[in-house]
Every structure is written in C-alpha cells, then in structure tokens.
Amino acid sequence: MRDLSPAEMKVFGQIEGLFRDICLKWGYQEVRTPTIESLHLFTSTGTLTPGMLGKVYSFLDWDGWSGERVVLRPDGTIPVARFYIDSMADKGLAKLFYITNTFIFEETGKENREKWQSGAELIGVKSVTADVELVILALEVLQSLGIEGVELRLSHAGIIRALLTRLGLSAEEQATLFDQILEGNTRALARLKPGDGGQKEALTLLLERKEKSTRFLREVKALSPELERPLNNLIKAAELLEALGYDYLIDIASGRGFEYYTGVIFQLSVGNKKIGGGGRYDALIPLMGGKDVPASGFALYLNQLMKLLKPKTELKTSGRKILIRAKADLPEILTEGFKLAKSLHGAGYSAEIQLGDEAPADLRWTIEIQDKAPRFRLTDRAKKKHFSAPSSAEIQQLLDKESE
Amino acid sequence: MSIKIALPKGRLLAETARRLQLADLGLAGYYPKTRLYRLTSERYPDLFAKIFHEKDIPIQVAVGNYDLGICGLDWVEELLAKYPSSALVKISNLGYGEGGLYMMTSRAGGAPTLKDAPAKMNTIRIASEYPNLAEAFALSNRLRRFSVFPLWGGAEVYPPENAEMALVSRRKGEPLSNDLVPLSELMGFSAFLIANQASWEEKDLSEITSAIERAVLPPLEEETPAVASTGTPVPYPVGDTVRLAIPDGHQQPPTRQLLDKAGIQVDDYPSASGNRRPTTSLGGVSIKVIRPQDMPLQVANGNFDLAITGRDWLREHRYQFPSSPAVELLDLKSGRVKIVAVVSQDLPVNDSRDLRQLSNGGESGLRVASEYVNIADKYARDNHLGRYRVVPTWGASEAFLPEDADLLIENTETGQTLARHKLKIIDNLFESTACLIGRKDSARSKKGEKIKAIREILRDAVEEDK
Numbered sequence: 001m002r003d004l005s006p007a008e009m010k011v012f013g014q015i016e017g018l019f020r021d022i023c024l025k026w027g028y029q030e031v032r033t034p035t036i037e038s039l040h041l042f043t044s045t046g047t048l049t050p051g052m053l054g055k056v057y058s059f060l061d062w063d064g065w066s067g068e069r070v071v072l073r074p075d076g077t078i079p080v081a082r083f084y085i086d087s088m089a090d091k092g093l094a095k096l097f098y099i100t101n102t103f104i105f106e107e108t109g110k111e112n113r114e115k116w117q118s119g120a121e122l123i124g125v126k127s128v129t130a131d132v133e134l135v136i137l138a139l140e141v142l143q144s145l146g147i148e149g150v151e152l153r154l155s156h157a158g159i160i161r162a163l164l165t166r167l168g169l170s171a172e173e174q175a176t177l178f179d180q181i182l183e184g185n186t187r188a189l190a191r192l193k194p195g196d197g198g199q200k201e202a203l204t205l206l207l208e209r210k211e212k213s214t215r216f217l218r219e220v221k222a223l224s225p226e227l228e229r230p231l232n233n234l235i236k237a238a239e240l241l242e243a244l245g246y247d248y249l250i251d252i253a254s255g256r257g258f259e260y261y262t263g264v265i266f267q268l269s270v271g272n273k274k275i276g277g278g279g280r281y282d283a284l285i286p287l288m289g290g291k292d293v294p295a296s297g298f299a300l301y302l303n304q305l306m307k308l309l310k311p312k313t314e315l316k317t318s319g320r321k322i323l324i325r326a327k328a329d330l331p332e333i334l335t336e337g338f339k340l341a342k343s344l345h346g347a348g349y350s351a352e353i354q355l356g357d358e359a360p361a362d363l364r365w366t367i368e369i370q371d372k373a374p375r376f377r378l379t380d381r382a383k384k385k386h387f388s389a390p391s392s393a394e395i396q397q398l399l400d401k402e403s404e
Numbered sequence: 405m406s407i408k409i410a411l412p413k414g415r416l417l418a419e420t421a422r423r424l425q426l427a428d429l430g431l432a433g434y435y436p437k438t439r440l441y442r443l444t445s446e447r448y449p450d451l452f453a454k455i456f457h458e459k460d461i462p463i464q465v466a467v468g469n470y471d472l473g474i475c476g477l478d479w480v481e482e483l484l485a486k487y488p489s490s491a492l493v494k495i496s497n498l499g500y501g502e503g504g505l506y507m508m509t510s511r512a513g514g515a516p517t518l519k520d521a522p523a524k525m526n527t528i529r530i531a532s533e534y535p536n537l538a539e540a541f542a543l544s545n546r547l548r549r550f551s552v553f554p555l556w557g558g559a560e561v562y563p564p565e566n567a568e569m570a571l572v573s574r575r576k577g578e579p580l581s582n583d584l585v586p587l588s589e590l591m592g593f594s595a596f597l598i599a600n601q602a603s604w605e606e607k608d609l610s611e612i613t614s615a616i617e618r619a620v621l622p623p624l625e626e627e628t629p630a631v632a633s634t635g636t637p638v639p640y641p642v643g644d645t646v647r648l649a650i651p652d653g654h655q656q657p658p659t660r661q662l663l664d665k666a667g668i669q670v671d672d673y674p675s676a677s678g679n680r681r682p683t684t685s686l687g688g689v690s691i692k693v694i695r696p697q698d699m700p701l702q703v704a705n706g707n708f709d710l711a712i713t714g715r716d717w718l719r720e721h722r723y724q725f726p727s728s729p730a731v732e733l734l735d736l737k738s739g740r741v742k743i744v745a746v747v748s749q750d751l752p753v754n755d756s757r758d759l760r761q762l763s764n765g766g767e768s769g770l771r772v773a774s775e776y777v778n779i780a781d782k783y784a785r786d787n788h789l790g791r792y793r794v795v796p797t798w799g800a801s802e803a804f805l806p807e808d809a810d811l812l813i814e815n816t817e818t819g820q821t822l823a824r825h826k827l828k829i830i831d832n833l834f835e836s837t838a839c840l841i842g843r844k845d846s847a848r849s850k851k852g853e854k855i856k857a858i859r860e861i862l863r864d865a866v867e868e869d870k
Contacts, residue, residue, distance in 0.1 A: 040527075044548040053543045065704035065725045067551030068527065107489050 001114045011306050012116070015145060016099050019118045019300070022141050023097040026133070028120050031096050033079035036061070039069040041082055045287045047260035048075065055105040072103035076119045076299050077260070077281070078288075084123050085290035093124035099302075112303055119278070119299030123285070126294035128236045131264045131280055134298050135241060138268060138276055141300065147308050151269050152246060153210075153254040154238055157261040157279065158230030160252065163203040166224050181207070181253070207253040214238045214250060230263070237264050260284045263296070270308060276300035322351040322399070323363045328371040336369050340392045347396065365403070367395060378402070406450045407603075407612055410465060410473040411443075412458040413800065415575070416595050419500045420474055427619035429612065441803035441825075451612065454807070457798040459533075462598065466490040469808045471603035472612065474498065477593035478505055478534065478573055485536035491601035496617050501595040502576040505534065507541060508584040510564035531555055531562035532571035541571065541590060553705075556697040558652060560584060561680040565647070566692075566707040644851045646689045646858065649703075649711035651696040652680070658738045658838065659712055666865035688854060697775075703841055704730040709851055710858060712736065716743055716776065716815055716836040723778035729844045734859055736838040737866055741815040743776070745783060745831035746822055748806035756787045756831050759811065763789040773797050773809035780813040783833060802827060 004012055020030065039058050042048050048056075057072040064070065073079055080096055088094050097120040106113050120137060122130050135152065142150050160181060164174045180188035202223050209216060214235045221231050234250070241248055254267045263280030278298020285293045324341055326333045337353055344351035352360075359366070368377040374388035376395035380402060387402070389395040411434060412420060421435050430447030433440045434455070445451040456464060461475035462483040468491065477497075483490055507530075528550045532538040535554035542550040553562070559570040560581055569587065574580060597616055599609060650659055656674040663670050669685035673693065680693040694702070699711035700721030715732065722728055747753050753762055763770040769791035774780035777796045784792045795809055802825045805812050815836065816822055819829060840862055846855050 040549040043543065043546070043550070050544045050546070054540065060724070063725055063727050065701055065721070065728050065730075066527075067529065067553050067701075067705065068549075069551075 002112050008306060011309050012302065015300075015302055015305055015309070016118065018144050019097070019099065019141050022137065022144065023120055026095070026137055028095040028097040031080060031083055031098050033073070033083055033098070033100070035073055035101070036070050037073055037079055037082070039071045041288070042071060042074060042078060044289075045078065045260065045284060047078065047281075047284060047287065052104070057103050057105065073100065074102055074104050076100050076102055076117050077121060077297055078284070080119075080121050080297075081123070081284050081288055081290070081295065084121075084293075084295075085285060085288060088123075089290060089293075091124075094121075096121045096123065116302035117299040118302060119297055121295060121297035123295040123297075124293055125296075126282060128233060128240065128264065131237055131266075131296050132240045132244075134278055134296055135237075135246075135266055136244070138266075138278070138298050138300060139246065142268070142275070142305075145305065145309060147270065147275075147305065149270050150275070152241075152248040153251040153267040153269070154234060154241075154248050155250070155252045155254045155265040155267070155279075156230045156234040156263060157265055158263060159206070159227060159234070160203075162224055162226035162230060163206065165226065167200060167203070210249050210251045212247070212249055213242075217250065234264060260287075266298070268300070270304075273304050273307075274301065275304045275308070320349050320403070321360075321363050322349050322365040322367060323354050323359055324351055325354045325359075325366055325368045327368050330371055333369050333371055336375070336392060340367065340369070340396075343392065343396065344399075347400070349399075365399065367399075405607060406452060407448070407472065407607065407609060408470045409451065409453045409612070410461045410470040410475075411453050411455050412461060412475050412595075413455055414458055416458060416474065416476065416501045420595065422621055423498065423500075423616065423619045426621055427615040429615060441800065448612070454803060455800070456803070457800055459798045462490070462492060463795075464808065465598055465600050466492050468600050468602060471600050471607060471609060473598045474595060474616075475598065476501055476503070477596045478503070478537075478591065480596060480598060481591060481593075482534045482536050485540045493599045493601055493604045495597045495599050495604075495613055498595040498597055498616070499620070502592065503574055503578070503594070504576070504592045505537065505571060505573050505590040506580065506586040507538075507588045507590060508560065508563065508570050508572055508580070509568060509587050511583055511585050512564055527551055528569065529553060529562075529567040530569045530571060531559045531567035533557060533559055534571050534573075537590060538571045541588075545588075551705075553698070553701065556695040558680060558694045558698070561692055561694060562707075565690075566702065644688060644854065646710060646851050646854050647708045648684075648689055648691050648858070649694050649699050649708045649713075650691060651699075651712055652693050653695070655696055655712075655714075655739065655838065662712075662736060662738065662838075662862065662865055665868060666861045668861065686858070689858070700728070700730045700841060703843060704728045706843070709846060709855060710840060710842050712838060712840055714739065714741075714836050715834075715839050716741070716779070718839065718841055719834070719836075720776045720778050723782045730841055731844050732839045733842045733846075734840040734863055734866070736840060736862065739836075739838045741817050741836050743779065743813065743815050743833040743836055744819075744822075744829045745833065746802075746805065746812040746814055746816075746827045746829055747810065749826045749828050750806060751810070754830055759830065760788055760790070762810070763792055769793055770811060771795055771809040772811045772813065773801055773804040774813035775799065775801055776813055779833065783813055783831075 042056065043053060056074040058069040061070045076098060080098060084094055099118040101114050101116050103114055120134060122134060139150065160178065164177060169177065177188055206220060217231050217235055221227055238248060238250065260281040260283065261279040262282045265279035267277040268275050276299060278296065280296040282294040285295060322344055324337050326337045341351045341353060364380065364382045366379045366381065369375060370377065374390050376389045376392060378387040378395055378398055387398045389398055418436050424431055424434060428447065429451065430445040431443045431453050432446065433443050434453065441455050443453040458475045459479050461473040462480045464470045465473040466483060480492065480494065528547050530538045530542060530550060531553045533555050535552050538552045553567060559572050562570050563584065571590065580586060597613060603609065650673065660673060670682045670691060672679050673682040675682065682691055682693065684691050696713040697717050699713040700718045702708045703711050704721065704725065718730065718732060721730060753759050770789055772780045772784055772792055773795040775797055777794050780794050795804065797804060801812055801814050802822060805827055822829065840859060842855060846852060
C-alpha cells in the first residue's frame with residue numbers, strides 16, 4: 001500500500017476529472033461500490049483464476065462466525081455487475097462507470113498492492129458496436145490526457161476456447177489450460193501431446209502471431225467451424241476501428257488476467273506497460289445469479305497512467321490567490337480574517353489564512369489585518385506595491401481593480 | 405555462534421528422539437513424556453533446543469526465532485498455503501512419521517463429489533485443523549461458495565451433520581475411518597528438517613544438519629493403529645433433535661461427573677476407542693464429542709444447539725465476533741481457572757503500567773503469546789500496549805517466555821506450573837469455569853422447551869453440590 005502525495009493527487013485528480021467528463025458525455029453514469037464484499041461473490045462466478053483468488057485480502061468479518069470470508073475488492077467489474085443485478089436489473093440497458101481502488105497481494109513488495117482503476121461497463125447490449133464504443137471511449141480519455149504511443153491489441157476469448165475444445169482435453173483440463181494461457185503462460189501448450197489434425201500447433205502458432213491487419217484471421221477460419229463466429233466478430237470490430245482511423249495489433253495471447261471474458265478482448269499499452277484493457281463478458285451476470293444479460297467493459301490502470309503524466313505546469317504567481325495575515329492574535333482581527341476569506345471565495349478568489357511562519361511562495365497578493373488604522377493593507381508582491389483601506393469591502397474593491 | 409533448534413512434541417517425538425540420540429547431538433532430556441522444554445547440549449555448547457507443539461515449529465522457524473526445526477511437512481505446507489513468502493527452507497525429508505492429508509466426506513451424508521461440488525449453490529462447509537490448506541483446496545477446486553471451520557481437533561466427526569467435508573491427516577498404515585470416504589488426497593507428508601532462510605544463508609548449520617541427516621535408523625515397529633471409528637453417524641438430525649456437544653480431552657472426567665449427577669446416561673464417554681458419537685438416554689438429543697475450543701463457533705453457526713465448554717473459549721470467540729449469538733446459559737462451576745497475564749520473573753515488570761512502558765520502549769514491539777489470540781489481542785489493545793504482535797500458540801505456551809515472547813496470556817489453576825517455569829503473574833483478566841452455552845434466541849426456537857429442560861436438569865445437578 002502506498003500514499004498518494006499532493007503532487008500525485010494533482011495528477012490523479014486530473015485523470016479522474018477527465019475520465020468522469022468524457023464518460024458523462026457518452027451517457028455513462030457513475031457508481032461507487034463498497035470496499036468490502038463477500039468472498040463468494042468472487043468465487044461463485046468461477047471468473048477469477050485460482051492464482052488470483054490466492055492473492056486476495058480475505059478475512060473473517062466481526063460477524064463471520066459462519067466461516068464465510070469477506071474480501072477487500074480485488075476487481076472493479078464484478079462489484080458493478082453485482083450492483084446491476086441488485087439494483088438495476090429491471091432497467092435493461094445500463095451504462096455505468098467507476099473510479100475505484102482494488103487490492104491484490106503482490107509478493108515482491110515492488111508493485112503496489114492497492115491499485116486504482118477507472119472503468120466503464122456497458123450492460124445489456126450484445127453487439128460489436130458496443131465493444132467498439134468502449135475502445136473508442138478508452139482511447140478518447142488517453143488522447144485527452146495527451147498520452148502518446150498508445151498501442152491497441154485485440155483478441156477474442158472465443159478463439160482460444162474454440163481451439164481448446166479441439167485438443168481432445170477433458171473439461172477440467174481445458175479450464176486449467178485456459179487459466180494458464182490467461183495467466184500469461186503460453187508455454188503450457190508446449191507440454192501437451194500433439195493433438196489430431198495439428199490443432200495444438202495451430203493454437204501455438206495463433207498465440208504467437210501478432211499482426212497489424214485481420215487478413216491472417218481469414219486463413220485460420222478453415223481450422224475449425226467453431227472458430228467462424230468468434231473470428232467474424234473480431235474481424236468486424238477490427239474493421240470498424242480501422243475505418244475510424246485507429247491502428248491495432250491482432251494478438252490472440254494478449255487476453256490475459258481474467259477469465260470472465262467471452263468475446264472481443266482489448267488491451268492498451270504504452271511501451272511494455274499495460275495501461276488498460278477490457279472486453280466482452282456475456283456469461284458473468286447469469287453466472288452471478290442474474291438474468292441472461294450480455295455486457296462488456298474496460299478499465300484504465302491509474303497507477304500506470306500517473307507515471308506517464310506530469311502535473312500541468314502552473315504559473316509561479318497565481319493572480320487569483322491571496323494570503324490573509326492577521327497581525328495580532330485578537331478575536332476581532334481573526335473574525336475579520338475569516339469573514340474576508342469567505343467573501344473572497346465567493347468572489348472567485350483562492351484565499352487562505354496564514355498559519356505558521358512560512359508563506360507559500362506562489363502567491364501574488366497578501367492582505368494584512370492590523371489592530372490599528374488603517375485596518376487592511378494589501379500587497380502586490382509581483383509589482384511590489386502596497387495599498388491600505390479601513391474596511392474589508394474597500395480592500396476587496398482595490399484588489400478587484402488591481403488584479404484585473 | 406549459537407544455533408537454535410525447535411523440536412516437536414507429540415506424534416514425532418519418539419522417533420525424533422531416537423534419531424537425535426544416534427546423531428549424538430548430546431541433547432539429553434528429549435524423550436517421550438519429558439517435562440523439560442529447554443535443552444542444551446553437552447557436546448555442542450552453542451546448541452540450544454526447545455520443545456514445541458508441532459504446529460508452532462514452522463512459524464517459529466519462519467520468523468527467525470529458531471534456525472532449525474523438525475516437524476511434519478503438513479504443518480510446513482499449512483503455513484506456506486497462506487504465507488507463500490515465509491522465510492523457510494526445507495532441508496531434507498527425514499523419512500519417518502509418514503502420513504497423508506485427505507479431503508474426506510461422509511459415506512452417510514450423500515455428500516457432494518468433487519465433480520458436482522462446484523455446481524452446487526449451497527455453501528460447502530469444510531472442517532479442519534488445516535484451515536489454510538482447506539481454503540486453498542476450495543479455491544483451486546473452484547467451490548462456488550464455501551466456509552472453513554478452523555478446528556483444534558476432531559475434524560473427522562463433523563461430516564455429515566456439521567460439515568460437508570473434513571480435511572484430516574492420517575498416519576501411514578492407519579486405515580481411513582469407515583464412516584468417511586476420501587474425495588481427494590491433498591498431499592503425503594513425513595518429518596522434515598527445516599531451516600530459517602537467513603540462518604541457512606548466513607550461519608554454518610552443516611555440522612548439526614548433516615549429523616541429523618546421517619542418523620538413519622530402521623523405523624520403529626509401530627503398532628498398526630486400529631480402525632478409527634468416530635461412531636456411527638446418526639441420521640441427519642431433523643426437526644427438533646437437540647444437538648449437544650461435550651468436550652474431549654481433560655475436560656472429560658468433570659463432564660462425566662456432572663452428567664452422572666444429573667442422571668443423564670451417556671454410553672462410551674470417555675471412550676477408549678475414540679468414539680465421538682456416544683449414545684444417550686436423553687430422548688431427542690444427539691451427542692458429539694468435540695474440542696471445547698471449537699464449540700462456541702459451532703454453536704454460533706447453528707451446528708450445535710448446546711455445548712459444554714469453558715467461559716475462556718466463549719470469551720475468545722465473542723472477542724472475535726462481538727455480535728455472535730453464542731452465549732452462556734448456565735455456569736457449571738467446575739474446572740475453575742484464572743486467565744492471567746504473565747511475564748518472566750527476570751523482567752522488571754509488575755503490572756500493566758510497567759508493561760506499557762516496556763512496549764513503548766522496545767523497537768520491534770511486544771510479543772504476546774497465547775492460545776487465546778483474541779483475548780490476548782483485546783488485552784493488548786485495552787492496555788494501550790502500543791506496538792505489539794500476537795503470537796498464536798498451540799499448547800505448551802509457558803515455554804515461549806522469555807526467549808520467544810515477552811508476555812503470555814494463559815490459564816492457571818494454582819499458578820504452580822507458571823512459578824516452576826520462572827514466570828510471574830502481573831494481571832488477572834477473568835475467572836473461567838465450565839459452562840453450558842447455547843444460542844441467544846434458543847428459548848424461542850421450536851427446540852426451546854427441550855433446551856430449557858436440559859438446562860434445568862444440569863442446573864439442579866450443579867446446585868446439588870452446594
């Protein structure tokens with residue numbers, strides 16, 4: 001777990017603000033779910049891999065005598081899906097977004113165990129258009145933040161699954177292998193015996209290829225009739241993005257980390273750092289006990305994004321910031337000071353009372369309040385000029401005039 | 405350079421003692437039924453040994469209190485299942501004390517097979533002395549919804565009424581109980597020599613470790629244990645059968661006495677054959693024998709209606725779960741002990757205020773050892789002990805002071821054992837006696853009348869004493 005300093009929070013707030021603005025413009029609504037959820041929410045879906053579940057922060061709550069554990073939210077999407085089932089299931093379509101922290105143990109201590117992400121979920125629509133909207137939304141946020149060199153990788157969970165069914169494995173072995181592939185262990189395939197009709201080789205080859213166009217996917221279609229639908233799906237999404245002028249890389253092995261994806265998966269990275277990803281997860285809501293509602297979504301990883309952004313440079317002396325200094329520790333002087341601060345805030349200034357000895361360096365104006373006449377003294381530190389006035393109203397007028 | 409080794413009590417003691425004797429480490433005083441906890445070597449002046457409950461050994465070695473330890477691999481894996489980055493090195497398999505861990509289910513219960521378990525929406529209850537391995541098992545087998553009952557013992561008696569599965573250990577050659585069928589074998593185990601990671605890298609332990617490794621003997625001719633029968637599972641208690649839990653271990657004689665006085669006939673208790681399901685003359689009551697430590701949790705979650713346990717264990721439970729429905733229904737007034745805070749006689753500490761100063765002065769924080777983790781934690785909080793950590797122990801807690809803990813929260817009858825270990829009592833927490841516990845709302849349940857009647861019978865028996 002790690003602190004976010006004022007400087008980091010400035011960047012964080014910038015990302016958060018932009019993300020919220022853009023989601024709202026696209027018609028998404030914000031939700032916030034609790035930090036503590038029931039562990040069974042995450043186990044019952046069979047959607048987090050056992051490897052991931054072994055790293056959640058689970059514990060017995062103060063009323064946990066039943067032996068069932070609770071967990072610090074390890075994932076952003078499942079709680080939103082739970083919220084949808086609990087509170088919005090009758091609405092049909094829901095476009096939701098969130099900004100939240102997630103908790104996953106990380107052994108080396110080098111990575112943060114509390115991670116922040118901002119994500120959007122589009123629930124109730126089953127179309128490639130919905131998937132593409134999410135990709136574009138994510139890219140719009142990144143573009144608005146000025147992040148350069150973003151790489152978009154596309155995959156499809158259905159392709160991996162279809163090929164696995166052709167390997168002649170039991171359902172259990174398939175699930176294990178799928179987990180391993182999703183956990184990034186493509187070498188797991190190499191341990192398999194060669195299957196009939198070169199399925200294993202085809203899958204290995206497919207997992208290793210990274211292509212800038214969909215052309216090679218058409219060649220793969222012949223391998224298996226079950227591949228036709230997922231391939232067509234992926235091709236359609238890719239072509240739509242291409243028509244809109246977005247570059248992408250088809251990389252079937254990129255869909256790692258979560259098991260709940262059923263359709264198009266996309267991953268966003270800069271250099272070798274993953275900064276976001278998402279995909280279609282049509283089976284999740286029914287698995288959690290909801291109706292048969294399709295959904296897709298994505299998340300951006302704020303800890304990674306923050307490293308790519310610098311705080312916006314600010315003017316050294318801000319014209320709108322005022323420091324109020326009480327020259328005597330008297331009740332009437334302090335009362336004047338707080339009243340003046342409030343009045344300046346109302347007029348659109350930033351005004352703070354000086355506490356302690358050091359004055360902030362980036363201030364242009366100070367107003368001193370004295371216990372003798374003239375009561376108020378305004379200093380323009382940029383122009384090195386002084387003004388005096390007997391009342392707070394008059395000093396504010398002077399400030400308005402001088403700071404124009 | 406001193407070398408510290410943690411040696412096991414219990415199942416591995418006899419064989420380990422034989423090996424150490426052959427290895428000629430000069431650790432006299434390590435033999436079955438020894439009353440010593442601390443051993444020094446005549447041969448290696450720098451070697452120091454302490455005897456622990458086996459389950460404590462991997463923890464003591466991982467935290468660096470001991471350089472070496474000998475214990476079953478099952479307890480090592482139990483620690484690693486939850487804390488994979490523990491600073492432990494498995495040095496060698498000593499090849500004795502072999503056994504296996506099995507996930508069992510009852511023949512009688514129509515319990516789920518592993519294949520259909522994940523598909524069931526109902527919560528699967530797993531009882532075990534190995535809660536971490538049980539949880540890892542549930543996760544890797546993708547049980548959709550499960551709860552784990554961490555137990556002090558007697559897991560095999562829980563299925564089918566009180567748990568769908570039990571993770572139990574069996575020694576090699578020991579037949580699986582005839583009521584239980586294994587769903588899966590989790591692991592085989594045997595005695596292992598383990599080391600602390602840092603000690604292994606920085607200290608020269610080779611003389612000791614190779615002496616132990618070389619000391620190979622033909623295994624002891626052990627009697628093949630009889631088929632362990634935990635008794636015949638009664639048909640799943642339905643309707644208004646009152647489920648009563650009575651204690652195993654040293655609480656058995658006083659409980660037997662009480663039951664006799666109350667005129668409650670219970671056959672085969674205490675049981676020589678390990679039967680945990682004695683029959684009773686009380687109509688509409690089914691009885692199981694389990695650990696008193698495990699009872700409050702089992703009453704809280706509705707597995708039992710009544711239980712005879714100690715107030716200490718009820719408090720321990722209620723401090724962990726303040727809103728638990730398990731409450732005391734009747735003071736049975738036997739087995740009186742005091743729960744006390746204890747330090748070494750060498751410490752300049754005479755009360756909780758001194759303790760606070762000690763805790764605030766130290767850099768690494770106060771180490772509080774106890775079998776009562778939650779009572780110890782609350783005591784530390786209530787007394788503002790600043791930085792502290794609670795070291796859970798599984799018995800022989802008084803041996804932890806002064807090397808491996810600074811403060812001990814322990815029960816005592818007369819204080820004599822504590823004095824013999826050069827310990828002194830600095831605070832009295834509360835007095836504990838045996839008590840009958842049940843659920844807060846039990847009077848209103850449909851078993852209410854029967855529960856009340858049993859309580860009356862026991863109360864009369866207790867009053868008779870006066």
